[in-house]
Amino acid sequence: MEILNSQNSEDVSPIQSGTFKKLRFTGSGSDYFAVLIINWILTVITFGIYYPWARARTLSFIFGNTELDGSRFVFHGTGKQMFVGFIKAVVVFILIYGVYFWGKLSNSIMLSGIGLFILLVGLMILVPIAVHGGLRYRLAKTSWRNIHFGYRGDRMELLKIFIPGIIISYLTAGIYGSWLKSDLRKYIIGNIRFGNIKFNYNGNGSDLFWINFKGLILGILSLGIYLFWYMKNWINYYISNVDVEQNGNRYPIKLNVGIGEYFVFQLVNFLLIILTLGLATAWVKVRTLNFFFDRIELPSEINLDILEQTETDYSDATGDDLIGMMDLGIV
Amino acid sequence: MNKTYQARFYNGILSKAFTVDVTFGERELHISFVDNNFVSQQIHWQKGQIKEIQYSSSIISLKYGEIFPFQQLDITDQEFIEEYKNHFHVSAYNRIAHTRNRKMVFSVFVIFISLILLAYFFVLPYAADLFARQFPKEMEIEMGEKLYQNVLADEEIDSAKTANINLFFKQMKVKGDYPVKITVVEKNIENAFALPGGGIVVYDKILEGMNSKDELAALLAHEYSHVQLKHATRNIFRSLSGYLFVSMIFGDISGVSAVVIQNAEQFRSLKYGRELEHEADENGLHILQENHIDVSGMALLFKNLKKGDKIHISEYFSTHPDIDSRIEFVKTYQKEHSYQVFSNDSMKIYYERLK
Numbered sequence: 053m054e055i056l057n058s059q060n061s062e063d064v065s066p067i068q069s070g071t072f073k074k075l076r077f078t079g080s081g082s083d084y085f086a087v088l089i090i091n092w093i094l095t096v097i098t099f100g101i102y103y104p105w106a107r108a109r110t111l112s113f114i115f116g117n118t119e120l121d122g123s124r125f126v127f128h129g130t131g132k133q134m135f136v137g138f139i140k141a142v143v144v145f146i147l148i149y150g151v152y153f154w155g156k157l158s159n160s161i162m163l164s165g166i167g168l169f170i171l172l173v174g175l176m177i178l179v180p181i182a183v184h185g186g187l188r189y190r191l192a193k194t195s196w197r198n199i200h201f202g203y204r205g206d207r208m209e210l211l212k213i214f215i216p217g218i219i220i221s222y223l224t225a226g227i228y229g230s231w232l233k234s235d236l237r238k239y240i241i242g243n244i245r246f247g248n249i250k251f252n253y254n255g256n257g258s259d260l261f262w263i264n265f266k267g268l269i270l271g272i273l274s275l276g277i278y279l280f281w282y283m284k285n286w287i288n289y290y291i292s293n294v295d296v297e298q299n300g301n302r303y304p305i306k307l308n309v310g311i312g313e314y315f316v317f318q319l320v321n322f323l324l325i326i327l328t329l330g331l332a333t334a335w336v337k338v339r340t341l342n343f344f345f346d347r348i349e350l351p352s353e354i355n356l357d358i359l360e361q362t363e364t365d366y367s368d369a370t371g372d373d374l375i376g377m378m379d380l381g382i383v
Numbered sequence: 384m385n386k387t388y389q390a391r392f393y394n395g396i397l398s399k400a401f402t403v404d405v406t407f408g409e410r411e412l413h414i415s416f417v418d419n420n421f422v423s424q425q426i427h428w429q430k431g432q433i434k435e436i437q438y439s440s441s442i443i444s445l446k447y448g449e450i451f452p453f454q455q456l457d458i459t460d461q462e463f464i465e466e467y468k469n470h471f472h473v474s475a476y477n478r479i480a481h482t483r484n485r486k487m488v489f490s491v492f493v494i495f496i497s498l499i500l501l502a503y504f505f506v507l508p509y510a511a512d513l514f515a516r517q518f519p520k521e522m523e524i525e526m527g528e529k530l531y532q533n534v535l536a537d538e539e540i541d542s543a544k545t546a547n548i549n550l551f552f553k554q555m556k557v558k559g560d561y562p563v564k565i566t567v568v569e570k571n572i573e574n575a576f577a578l579p580g581g582g583i584v585v586y587d588k589i590l591e592g593m594n595s596k597d598e599l600a601a602l603l604a605h606e607y608s609h610v611q612l613k614h615a616t617r618n619i620f621r622s623l624s625g626y627l628f629v630s631m632i633f634g635d636i637s638g639v640s641a642v643v644i645q646n647a648e649q650f651r652s653l654k655y656g657r658e659l660e661h662e663a664d665e666n667g668l669h670i671l672q673e674n675h676i677d678v679s680g681m682a683l684l685f686k687n688l689k690k691g692d693k694i695h696i697s698e699y700f701s702t703h704p705d706i707d708s709r710i711e712f713v714k715t716y717q718k719e720h721s722y723q724v725f726s727n728d729s730m731k732i733y734y735e736r737l738k
Contacts, residue, residue: 086488096631357400
């Protein structure tokens with residue numbers, strides 16, 4: 053391998069420099085539909101056992117068709133890893149719910165109270181644990197030009213942000229939620245690595261709170277029409293506050309979705325789903341990826357030829373499966 | 384000499400791409416390139432250690448090595464992708480899912496959907512019915528008893544009428560192996576229904592509208608038929624199996640389709656309900672005939688119900704068959720089956736007491 057060091061290699065990328073700041077999705081709706089249909093058939097005829105493999109193959113398709121600077125991302129996770137993770141996740145759920153039902157069936161108020169307490173506390177702790185594990189797995193198994201992503205967050209640190217945050221959010225009727233989300237994003241994104249590239253999140257709780265507050269008030273006053281503006285503002289804010297750090301220099305990622313185009317985009321998605329009774333889901337997903345990839349501007353200052361492999365491998369998919377089971381969206 | 388293909392190579396240390404030449408060997412892939420010092424370099428990947436990380440009609444990505452990080456090769460050359468199939472095993476999944484030719488996927492899809500429809504419309508109802516019929520009578524009675532208590536918990540029971548209607552039913556001398564228990568409930572509803580295991584609930588409004596004992600006999604014969612033919616149990620098995628099947632097949636699809644499928648399932652269960660009603664009508668007529676009671680009571684009963692029905696609902700949306708066709712059915716039955724009607728004074732007496 054030493055003979056192939058960068059010092060004596062030639063750059064042969066056929067893609068011209070200057071265009072590398074855009075992401076591109078190369079798959080078509082019908083490609084994705086084919087993948088989903090086959091996965092669906094295999095999942096049905098195996099009574100659901102195929103599901104982890106279907107998940108891995110879907111991710112592999114999506115990542116494998118995402119192109120940056122002429123090279124595609126690769127998802128290395130396997131159905132087997134996800135299956136093992138799935139079994140572990142099921143055991144965790146059976147334990148937590150088992151205690152709860154055992155308490156319920158005992159006919160004792162105290163025992164069922166303890167069962168409920170363990171269920172609620174268990175789920176509250178499980179969310180950050182799942183997110184941590186899921187991020188580690190998902191990112192470690194994602195690569196581009198053979199350079200792997202990674203998540204360097206600490207599980208305890210995430211718990212320390214999440215647990216008090218969720219309690220305060222509950223006590224403040226959700227108001228603190230904006231600050232909690234902001235803190236979580238800052239911590240999570242700040243710990244994502246792409247080789248020796250680092251990411252940072254610069255948003256703050258009060259900005260997010262005003263976006264949410266405005267969304268709620270104007271959403272009600274406009275009978276929901278404002279929700280398009282709200283969603284647009286929210287996405288723009290989230291993405292535009294991320295920056296990419298290379299060799300100590302920070303370069304912002306830009307996203308500026310306009311209200312008109314966003315409205316048309318959502319309306320067409322909605323009509324596609326309704327008119328095809330959901331069969332167009334694959335096409336809607338591809339449209340969505342294209343819509344955002346076309347508009348996200350990655351900083352052109354980043355040198356994509358000098359990324360170094362810095363992250364380690366991680367193959368435990370339990371967190372990823374827990375996220376799937378609890379229906380949590382990552383990041 | 385094997386053909387040479389251009390590819391991009393990543394060493395797993397840096398993101399820098401190297402252009403390399405790749406040739407297929409007997410047990411390996413040969414990768415060669417000329418370094419900056421114009422020295423030719425060679426790498427050999429043993430087949431057993433090569434892993435496909437991406438396979439599609441436009442790109443194949445391979446990784447090599449036992450220890451992370453691995454080496455990676457991206458090949459977009461169409462000829463290589465074609466040739467690759469001759470040297471490496473391509474899984475059936477990749478052959479079907481990742482080709483430009485969609486015919487295969489489409490045919491698999493159509494065949495699978497047909498099999499599902501076949502199972503749903505023919506196998507599933509048959510299987511559900513088979514299981515329902517095997518369901519032990521004792522459990523049915525026990526289940527019915529619990530339901531009965533639940534249903535009647537908040538109802539006003541007319542105990543005098545209840546006693547008389549049970550005596551009336553005894554006089555009908557219906558042969559059967561379920562313990563029949565009829566209850567008259569005071570309520571302004573022109574209806575009656577049967578529970579699994581022998582419980583029958585009759586609302587007193589329907590009794591008020593009757594003009595002869597034969598109508599009551601027809602009503603009870605119809606309701607008892609539901610019990611004897613295990614209709615409630617069969618209906619439960621049918622809708623449970625339908626629900627399980629649908630959620631198993633479509634567990635993972637979007638909201639819109641879920642709503643459409645649920646409604647289709649509803650329509651299907653309504654249709655099944657109508658089939659069961661028809662079966663109960665037919666069996667009820669048999670019961671009446673066997674016990675020498677005039678079947679025209681059933682036609683009269685339907686005519687009364689029709690009068691009370693102020694809104695006409697299309698049969699497709701209804702739990703019961705169209706009332707005119709039910710009347711027609713009774714008339715046809717009457718024409719085809721002739722038998723002697725016996726008068727029964729005790730039945731008359733109990734019927735009078737109910738009025």
